[in-house]
Amino acid sequence: MAKILVKERNVVVPGQELADGMDYLPSEGAFREGEKIFSSKLGLFNLDGRLIKVIPLGGKYIPKKNDTVIGRVTDVSPKIWRIDIGWAFDVVVPLREGSRDFIPNDADLTKYYDIGDLVVAKIINVLSPKIVDASMKLPGCRKLGVGRVIKVESSRVPRIIGKQGSMITLIKDATGCNITVGQNGLIWISGEDSKKERLAEEAIRKIEAEAHSEGLTDKINNFLKESK
Amino acid sequence: MAYTKRFDGRKFDEVREMEAKVGIIKRANGSAMFRTGKTIAIAAVYGPRELFPAFLQDPKKGKLKCLYDLLSFSVTERKRPGPSRRSTEISMVTRDCLEPVLDLTKFAYTGLDVYIYITQADAGTRAAGINAASLALADAGIPMKDLISSIAVGKVSDKIVVDLDKEEEDHKDGATDLPIAMSVRTGKLTLLQMDGNMNQTEIKKALEMGKKACEQIKEVQVKALQAKYGGAGK
Numbered sequence: 001m002a003k004i005l006v007k008e009r010n011v012v013v014p015g016q017e018l019a020d021g022m023d024y025l026p027s028e029g030a031f032r033e034g035e036k037i038f039s040s041k042l043g044l045f046n047l048d049g050r051l052i053k054v055i056p057l058g059g060k061y062i063p064k065k066n067d068t069v070i071g072r073v074t075d076v077s078p079k080i081w082r083i084d085i086g087w088a089f090d091v092v093v094p095l096r097e098g099s100r101d102f103i104p105n106d107a108d109l110t111k112y113y114d115i116g117d118l119v120v121a122k123i124i125n126v127l128s129p130k131i132v133d134a135s136m137k138l139p140g141c142r143k144l145g146v147g148r149v150i151k152v153e154s155s156r157v158p159r160i161i162g163k164q165g166s167m168i169t170l171i172k173d174a175t176g177c178n179i180t181v182g183q184n185g186l187i188w189i190s191g192e193d194s195k196k197e198r199l200a201e202e203a204i205r206k207i208e209a210e211a212h213s214e215g216l217t218d219k220i221n222n223f224l225k226e227s228k
Numbered sequence: 229m230a231y232t233k234r235f236d237g238r239k240f241d242e243v244r245e246m247e248a249k250v251g252i253i254k255r256a257n258g259s260a261m262f263r264t265g266k267t268i269a270i271a272a273v274y275g276p277r278e279l280f281p282a283f284l285q286d287p288k289k290g291k292l293k294c295l296y297d298l299l300s301f302s303v304t305e306r307k308r309p310g311p312s313r314r315s316t317e318i319s320m321v322t323r324d325c326l327e328p329v330l331d332l333t334k335f336a337y338t339g340l341d342v343y344i345y346i347t348q349a350d351a352g353t354r355a356a357g358i359n360a361a362s363l364a365l366a367d368a369g370i371p372m373k374d375l376i377s378s379i380a381v382g383k384v385s386d387k388i389v390v391d392l393d394k395e396e397e398d399h400k401d402g403a404t405d406l407p408i409a410m411s412v413r414t415g416k417l418t419l420l421q422m423d424g425n426m427n428q429t430e431i432k433k434a435l436e437m438g439k440k441a442c443e444q445i446k447e448v449q450v451k452a453l454q455a456k457y458g459g460a461g462k
Contacts, residue, residue: 011454014366015374015413031373040331040371042453057457059369060257060276062334088277088338130337155369212457
């Protein structure tokens with residue numbers, strides 16, 4: 001008889017036994033050895049049907065397909081832009097993925113995005129850690145204007161966004177700021193004045209610090225109401 | 229003269245008081261401190277990041293690089309800063325003992341840097357360094373099959389002891405040092421060195437005692453990792 005040895009949302013460490021028996025399947029952050037399933041990461045235990053998953057609590061951002069990321073343009077060549085998103089290697093945006101508008105083959109690419117510009121891009125292909133392609137064609141992808149950018153742990157991003165964006169909507173509504181969250185942990189905030197931007201930043205920092213605790217939405221809601 | 233009572237009053241199979249802390253260096257991707265008695269080691273992990281020189285980049289898996297060093301003020305006689313024959317060797321054995329539990333296949337072409345510094349040395353520094361490095365790697369979110377726990381066992385005069393301190397290492401009748409590192413889950417050793425003389429039965433006895441000590445160390449390590457996120461949970 002298969003059994004689960006850890007409770008939901010408990011902190012597990014590498015090498016910890018999670019389940020015994022063949023009824024469960026190891027997913028991200030877990031592996032099988034013989035009949036047993038072990039954790040391979042420091043994280044929170046999560047059981048989804050028969051799938052055993054460990055949600056990582058720390059570590060560097062690893063690019064995944066369909067992630068929206070914020071990055072800085074580091075290099076412009078005749079046919080590509082290179083963007084630093086905090087990963088070991090820069091990601092490449094080819095000319096044909098550069099914009100929703102048509103870009104002629106001989107265009108000066110610095111007119112679209114120059115070195116040092118902050119952009120929102122979507123990762124469309126991860127061939128190997130070294131070859132990651134991104135696109136700026138998709139909705140939401142653009143060059144970022146005036147605002148501030150803060151860096152948070154990439155593992156806390158799902159908590160900052162919340163279920164179906166509930167948490168980030170809460171902050172947006174309370175502060176009236178425009179906020180774009182990159183999966184790589186960079187967050188762009190732009191509001192009417194710096195006071196509101198600072199409040200949004202404080203709220204995000206609070207989520208980052210308490211990401212592993214429960215009832216966070218209520219806490220942030222109270223925090224935003226008190227600060228008003 | 230036989231060694232009947234340990235200098236600091238411990239039992240022969242008793243380890244020194246241990247303490248571990250995770251996440252001590254903010255700018256690192258993962259970091260940890262490990263202390264046994266008066267020996268303190270800190271470790272920081274950076275990466276996965278771009279690996280230089282580029283010819284070292286492996287298209288199959290990431291590369292682990294370790295650097296172990298004593299800080300100049302960590303020992304009684306000032307240690308000349310910079311790499312030495314000893315620190316280069318310990319860096320190498322540390323890397324080799326951590327590699328078997330790491331899964332770096334998802335980090336092809338990249339490098340993972342582990343820096344281990346001893347801020348206070350009282351024997352057993354490589355073991356403390358390995359314990360700290362193992363914690364730092366887990367903190368950095370690197371996939372691992374198990375934590376690595378390490379301890380120095382040995383023989384002082386005619387007695388087999390666990391976790392020697394500097395005073396015992398310098399015992400006038402001579403001492404043998406046998407550092408081990410192991411994955412407690414599988415019971416497999418990943419480091420085994422010996423400096424001195426011991427016969428087969430003595431080594432077997434020492435390894436048995438070392439394995440028990442490693443289990444205690446792992447408990448401390450697990451607690452330290454969970455403590456960073458407010459304990460194991462309900």
